[in-house]
Amino acid sequence: MCDQTFLVNVFGSCDKCFKQRALRPVFKKSQQLSYCSPCAEIMATDGLHENETLASLKSEAESLKGKLEEERAKLHDVELHQVAERVEALGQFVMKTRRTLKGHGNKVLCMDWCKDKRRIVSSSQDGKVIVWDSFTTNKEHAVTMPCTWVMACAYAPSGCAIACGGLDNKCSVYPLTFDKNENMAAKKKSVAMHTNYLSACSFTNSDMQILTASGDGTCALWDVESGQLLQSFHGHGADVLCLDLAPSETGNTFVSGGCDKKAMVWDMRSGQCVQAFETHESDINSVRYYPSGDAFASGSDDATCRLYDLRADREVAIYSKESIIFGASSVDFSLSGRLLFAGYNDYTINVWDVLKGSRVSILFGHENRVSTLRVSPDGTAFCSGSWDHTLRVWA
Amino acid sequence: MGVSTLQRLVEQLKLEAGVERIKVSQAAAELQQYCMQNACNEALLVGVPARSNLFWEPRSCALL
Numbered sequence: 001m002c003d004q005t006f007l008v009n010v011f012g013s014c015d016k017c018f019k020q021r022a023l024r025p026v027f028k029k030s031q032q033l034s035y036c037s038p039c040a041e042i043m044a045t046d047g048l049h050e051n052e053t054l055a056s057l058k059s060e061a062e063s064l065k066g067k068l069e070e071e072r073a074k075l076h077d078v079e080l081h082q083v084a085e086r087v088e089a090l091g092q093f094v095m096k097t098r099r100t101l102k103g104h105g106n107k108v109l110c111m112d113w114c115k116d117k118r119r120i121v122s123s124s125q126d127g128k129v130i131v132w133d134s135f136t137t138n139k140e141h142a143v144t145m146p147c148t149w150v151m152a153c154a155y156a157p158s159g160c161a162i163a164c165g166g167l168d169n170k171c172s173v174y175p176l177t178f179d180k181n182e183n184m185a186a187k188k189k190s191v192a193m194h195t196n197y198l199s200a201c202s203f204t205n206s207d208m209q210i211l212t213a214s215g216d217g218t219c220a221l222w223d224v225e226s227g228q229l230l231q232s233f234h235g236h237g238a239d240v241l242c243l244d245l246a247p248s249e250t251g252n253t254f255v256s257g258g259c260d261k262k263a264m265v266w267d268m269r270s271g272q273c274v275q276a277f278e279t280h281e282s283d284i285n286s287v288r289y290y291p292s293g294d295a296f297a298s299g300s301d302d303a304t305c306r307l308y309d310l311r312a313d314r315e316v317a318i319y320s321k322e323s324i325i326f327g328a329s330s331v332d333f334s335l336s337g338r339l340l341f342a343g344y345n346d347y348t349i350n351v352w353d354v355l356k357g358s359r360v361s362i363l364f365g366h367e368n369r370v371s372t373l374r375v376s377p378d379g380t381a382f383c384s385g386s387w388d389h390t391l392r393v394w395a
Numbered sequence: 396m397g398v399s400t401l402q403r404l405v406e407q408l409k410l411e412a413g414v415e416r417i418k419v420s421q422a423a424a425e426l427q428q429y430c431m432q433n434a435c436n437e438a439l440l441v442g443v444p445a446r447s448n449l450f451w452e453p454r455s456c457a458l459l
Contacts, residue, residue: 015397033397057401064408075418083423087431090440098450116451135449235407273407275414292429294422312422313414336433337426338440355427380438381450395439395450 014039027332053205074316080307080316082163084355090338093361098381101132101391103139106148108385109166110200110372114155117378121162122391129164131176134393141176143184152200163191163210163338165198171212192222200243202254204268211254211268213240213341219256221268233266242286247293255296257284263298263308267355277308279315286330290354291337297354299328305342307354319352321359330372335379343370343384349394365392 012024014036021036026043035043067112106126113120119140123129127148132139149170150343154163156173165171171192174184176256192198196215204208204221209230213219219233219240246253252268265275282301289296295309304320305328319340326346333340339360340352349370350365368387375382381395434440438448 016399016402018399053398054401056403057398060405061401061408064405064412068408068412071412075416077418078420078423080419080423080426083420087427117432126424272410274410276407276411290429291433295426309419309422309426311417311425312419313416314419316419316423316426334437334439336430336437336440338434338437339431346428351420355430356443378438379436380448393450395448 005379008222009078010034013306016043061179070314075160076314080355081357083145084357087355089356090353090360095351095361095363095394098395099134099137099393101134101137101393102389103130103132104128104389104391106389107387108150108371108389108391109149111162111374111383111385111391112153112155112162113374113376113383114159115157115377116159117376119155119159120383120391120393121153122156122385123153123164123166124389125149126340128176129162131162132391134381141184143174143188145172149197152198152212154201154203154210156203157205158207158288161207163201163203165192165201165212167196169194169196169214169216171198171201171210171222173210175238189224189227191224191227192220194218194220199239199241201236202243202245204245205248211243211245213243213256215239217258219254219266220242231268233270233271233273235264235276236260236262243285244288244296246289248295250283251293255287255289257298257300259283259285261300262294263287263346265310277315279306280304282327285327288332291333291335295329297333297340299325299331299342303327303344305331305340305352307340317354317357319350319357319359320394324350329370332373332375332382332386333376341373341375341382343373345369347386347388349373349384363365363394366390 015033016039023034026033026035053375062101074179111122120132120134127145129143149167153164161175163173173189175187192212194214197236200213211223217236221231236258240258243256255265257263261280263277264273266391284300286299299305303324309316324345328342330343340354343349347366351359351361366386370386372385383393385391
């Protein structure tokens, strides 16, 4: 039936001028690129000049990368755990599951605490987003999303709304109402639109702006009221899986981690990447700022968690053990920053001494991968969500 | 990689190379100082009186 050859019209960003146009395949030294018509014509006449520029740019990039490594290495005079040798070791650590939140019909993918230190919002593969009172384990609100795999959810600072999204490529905001007659889904507001799945979202300091990360390789800042895109952040070479905003005192930056193994720190106002770190050996699933804002931790599929100091501009600690071979899906710091809680794909939660680099405790309880983990706003407990359909509050 | 992509990469690398850095010893000392200063507030380390952590309260049990 289909014996005709079709000319495929690809529409996208031209590799040369970056404008959105109809593209043609163009071959340069057996490498295929996509150029728009005007650029393809220029290339034809510009051939030789182009090749020289390409080669010199590549070597400039390589030498700059080398220089960056040199500069960072010059200041690497000691290891964090050496500095922390004189610090008193932590005593016996006992934490137990104090509450188990049951109700999701499938894998729990994400959760967030309300600023009131007791409410929790969680989202699941079953398409449901539930708001819980973690003290009583009662479900206060539930909404069914039009898509499955709701990979991201967040509580608004005011406690009056939640945001969530996933395979629908959007981030939607739902105001929380206590009126039993009102249908939560009716007041839904679509805020963000990406061209691939939503992997993470977070309100900024107010209910008015949301930061999102997506499988389309970008992060974006949106105005909730109008749905307008305020700033977009390009630079990751693959899906962005996580993000975290700097603590409010330290200014307008955030960190993101992706499948390109990079953690990138961004200036929210300019959209510029200010620092980038590429020491992980696999996807970065989770990033979290140290409470002072001077450092951040990351958890990766390479089974390690790492600490990066922003002022030294380098990795300063690795939290790993030979016996830990499964990826870390989610990390968070305790209130003082002394402890790092990390949830892993081997169903456990490891508690690390951030300064000394050693493991303080290992927590068992979940019956499948731990997918999400957050410490409560006052640091008295933390909550973990798992593929075993439950959430656990530990204290 | 196209020429524009490489040009952007070179610009980005120049920006990153220009970042002001401090020594790891100083950065590490400040991270440690923050921990120590806030350790007293850390309920999970210090332990608080049983009644003040509401999660430690058992949920109500009914004797039938």
